[in-house]
Amino acid sequence: MTGTALEPAPGRPPVAVPKPGRAPVRRRAPLVALVPALLGLAFLVVPLTGLVVRAPWSTLLERLAEPEVLTALRLSLLSATLATAACLLVGVPLAWVLARTEFPGRRLVRALVTVPMVLPPVVGGVALLLAFGRRGLLGSWLDQTFGITLPFTTTAVVMAQSFVAMPFLVIAVEGALRGADTRYEEASATLGAGRWTTFRRVTLPLVAPGVAAGAVLCWARALGEFGATITFAGNFPGRTQTMPVAVYLALETDPSAAIVLSLLLLVVSVVILASLRDRWLAGGSAA
């Protein structure tokens, strides 16, 4: 029985344990950390400031309204959205498989999924060409059997964007799934729900914040995609010329147009980041 000894138990001297949760004392940053910290911050902020300072503010509205700009913007928004939809369609099940099942080679598959994150996008574009190009592994078969040619089409843009952006979605959703309490799924099963019903009515709603965060990251990555796009889809205005591609080309012919386009991309990115900051990114994996 757990008798309450009247004397303190031997061998357990009273030790002052700092209470968890007590706010740590805030100290001023030491110089040795402050200087590189400020340098790092400046390095991130100065180029963006340059963009804002050098923007042709007086003619900005006219330039934004130019048909080339609007065409590129529309194509970028459309293709990034389609790419995100495609990534959701296959990426969420992929994340589920990685998070919830055991199979030999799972670690390898997981590593493969993240490869596009570290691969230079141009290499991704070359790889896509080799696979889906007219003489590519699958491309030649598609061409001969169905007469489908993928490279240098809007579909190719979406494919290039999906290729580089999907890992962001998969990683985010997998993290959310791993963080979610699987016992809710057990509870669902005891109530008679099959696996699909459980996934649809329990798992997915529980990880919805993670899916949303992953989708936005995916969308932002797709929006900024350049290397794989220009390699695999080329640069046809209205068809494959997305904003980043347009920026790059405008830099050679009309630098102020490049600045305008860049500014537009910057604004779109910042708006996304701001809208996400508190709602999803902070507690992205929490159910």
Place this chain on the structure above:
Amino acid sequence: MTHPTPATAGPALDARLTIERVGFRLDIALSVAAGEVVALLGPNGAGKTTALRALAGLVHLSAGYVRLAGRTVDDPARRVWVPPERRSIGVVFQDYLLFPHLSALENVAFGPRSHGVRRHRARQQAAAWLDRVALSHLARRRPRQLSGGQAQRVALARALAVEPTLLLLDEPLSALDAGTRVDTRAELHRHLAAHAGGALVVTHDPLDAVILADRLIVIEHGRIVQAGDAVSITARPQTDYVARLVGLNLYRGRADGHTVALDDGFKLTVDDRHHGPVFVAFRPAAVALHQYPPEGSPRNVWQATVTGIQHHGDNLRVELGGPLRAAADVTPDAVAQLRLAAGEPVWAAVKATEIRAYAAAEADAQPEGDR
């Protein structure tokens, strides 16, 4: 609901559960009749929750079988295994596991919906169940907006809404504070009594077990150590754990007439006559404490050492060490008069008429931690 089984098909539950894990083995036989409430009582780590999960289909059996109303849902030897969603069970989990993204009503409607009931009808059924647990007014609340007691009732309604052959409850009251517990326990008792199927309540609280269940099964270390109704178990505890649950000092020894030699050599004089292995038990309140060796009728007197004192209801429970480890209930007055403190010597006395001796079933598991 999806498994209409004739009432004559067999008991709600008939099972033999064998589960082997590293360093742990569960091996128990269980049966629950329709309409019966059985409590599975045991200390932490005894295997209660594992047993419940095996019945629900959330853990695979190593051997044995599970039959629900005559239908075999798990039998590894015959390669039968029915997943949880196709077993006629309802589970009330320890922390309820109400779906946080659904309202109370939708939580309760989840089961009927999953069983193919149309949305509108499922909601009507759920509303009726919420009404039965007196929570109609909170139907639209999310689980996080419910108190512990309310969440418990929603969880119960959710599990009952599928009208399961077997209702499983895992420590249904342990997450509640003391005040809520009393009311919720009484209400739970009412609902379990009204439930047509069988019910198995897993608990480590003897009070829950005694109040909620018709029959108790005590398990320790993955094995059944005692089973029966509350009266027979409290009258004749077979293990130290059960004795502690019912508040008795329990020892195992060998009787020779009125004398019982305990396993550690200490001898007790008892009123009952026995021969062979016996249990002897006495209430802590039967132990009298004295500053000097007492004179008169008590037949069992020994010098003990106080090892601890703690509150026990209105009295104090004094833990005694020495030749016989025992607990004694005395008034705070007596503690003050005797100047009892940990480490102090004291004389303890128990009348022979206060000690109960009963034959120990040899085949049973050797009680653990016998004193």
